[in-house]
Amino acid sequence: MKRIAGPALIAAMAVAAPLAAQAKELVLYNWTDYIPPDLLKRFTAETGIAVTLDQYDSNETLLAKLKAGGTGYDVIVPSDYMIKIMIDEKLLQEIDTPSMPNFKYVEGPLKTPYYDPGRKYSSPYMYGTTSFAYDTAAAPKLEDSWKEFFEPREELRGKIGAMNDMVEMINNASRYVGVPLCSENPAEMKKVQELLLKQKPFVALYNSDGIIERMTAKEVVLHMQWNGGAHRVKADLPTVTYVYPKEGMSLWADNLAIPVGAKNVEEAKIFINWMLEPKNIAEASNFTGYMSPITASSEFLEPTMKTDPAVVPPEGADKLFVMAAPCSAKAKELMDKVWTNVKK
Known part of the structure; x- marks a missing residue:
């Protein structure tokens, strides 16, 4: 039997529709166990952008997924050599990372790496x-x-x-x-x-x-x-x-990038810029055990990160x-x- 919506239900639906339209989200395709869940929750709390996390185990898995038409991802985390391959195969969008406000915190050789000298396509994440x-x-x-x-x-x-x-x-x-x-x-x-x-x-x-x-x-x-x-x-x-x-x-360096076909590009750029904030990238470093090229993050690092020979x-x-x-x-x-x- 077809149900007839009452006035109260119709009013509720009218309110819900614009709220749904305003919902913000992004899908992050990252290496396994490579970002703290609490950091993603804080990003959502601060920006209103919900994050869905999917995971892979190698650069080759990531490349194969994208080449097979996996366009449901907004932010990916390729390593150095894979960034170059993806640029050559036109799988990455230009994002002009130096124009992002927090790029000012990036220091050292990973500011202009061989695989993306102008940082047009990628932003640094971790290295190790x-x-x-x-x-x-x-x-x-x-x-x-x-x-x-x-x-x-x-x-x-x-x-x-x-x-x-x-x-x-x-x-x-x-x-x-x-x-x-x-x-x-x-x-x-x-x-x-x-x-x-x-x-x-x-x-x-x-x-x-x-x-x-x-x-x-x-x-x-x-x-x-x-x-x-x-x-x-x-x-x-x-x-x-x-x-x-x-x-x-x-020696490797992992990076944040936006693949061609991403649906939530602006949200992805907000996420990438947010991750360049020293406090935020330090929280990721404390979780992963890897360093970032953001020197200002050092004041937020746990003491063991500064003394372990592995780091x-x-x-x-x-x-x-x-x-x-x-x-x-x-x-x-x-x-x-x-x-x-x-x-x-």
């Missing part, structure tokens, strides 16, 4: 390094070398966690065997593949999610991970140490850091083949 951490209570002191991860000791068989990240795994394996990053030489990439296949029986799993929980629960003894994750593990497992391999390691590298360690550039199509094809053979 990738290496491995291990529980010193469960393993003898290990060398500061990728050898401990890629050619582990027998007692660590089945107790090693690896990232499900083609770029990090292959780049760091390349460093260890002396192969140039982004090699286009099949013979060189065969050496990398052989190393990863030799390592495979020692690996308990390939997973970039849940690393903190696995380490804290002592499900594995050693895990490839980002430095901020190692910092967070240490809060519950003080015997964990983060390694600076002598062969070199990845503040030892003197001279910066010489080990290398920020990866995008690989050529030929190099990428070889990397894909290697990773497919390792994971099958």
Whole structure:
């Protein structure tokens, strides 16, 4: 039976309609466990913009989603090399970050990075390094070398966690065997593949999610991970140490950007500018364990962020850091083949 709306119901609907039209929202597509939920709640309280959070585990997952037509996102968080790829493939909108009021707080090389020199398409979020951490209570002191991860000791068989990240795994394996990053030489990439296949029986799993929980629960003894994750593990497992391999390691920078097809562009820009506020980005740093290029945020950082070697590298360690550039199509094809053979 068709219901007839009474006067009171009609009046209520008339009030609700303009309120619904005024509702503001944005959809954030971010790395797993990479922004504090309370920070998003405070953003909503201060701006009236509701945030829906969706999560991914790698830059390649993000890229594939966008290329497959995933246009339901307003803010995304690509890493350095992926920003360059997305700019070249016309997947990002120009947002002119330097024109945002809070961009004045950004300092250092990430103000004008190689992948987006004018910051037309992106805004800085967090930066850090990738290496491995291990529980010193469960393993003898290990060398500061990728050898401990890629050619582990027998007692660590089945107790090693690896990232499900083609770029990090292959780049760091390349460093260890002396192969140039982004090699286009099949013979060189065969050496990398052989190393990863030799390592495979020692690996308990390939997973970039849940690393903190696995380490804290002592499900594995050693895990490839980002430095901020190692910092967070240490809060519950003080015997964990983060390694600076002598062969070199990845330096990366994650960024906020707006993809082509975003529906809530103005709300996204408000969010990006809001995250550049020192107090706000510091709250994110305290949660993630990573630093930002906003020096003024230091007064809001927790004391442990300023003393943990995983967060503040030892003197001279910066010489080990290398920020990866995008690989050529030929190099990428070889990397894909290697990773497919390792994971099958």
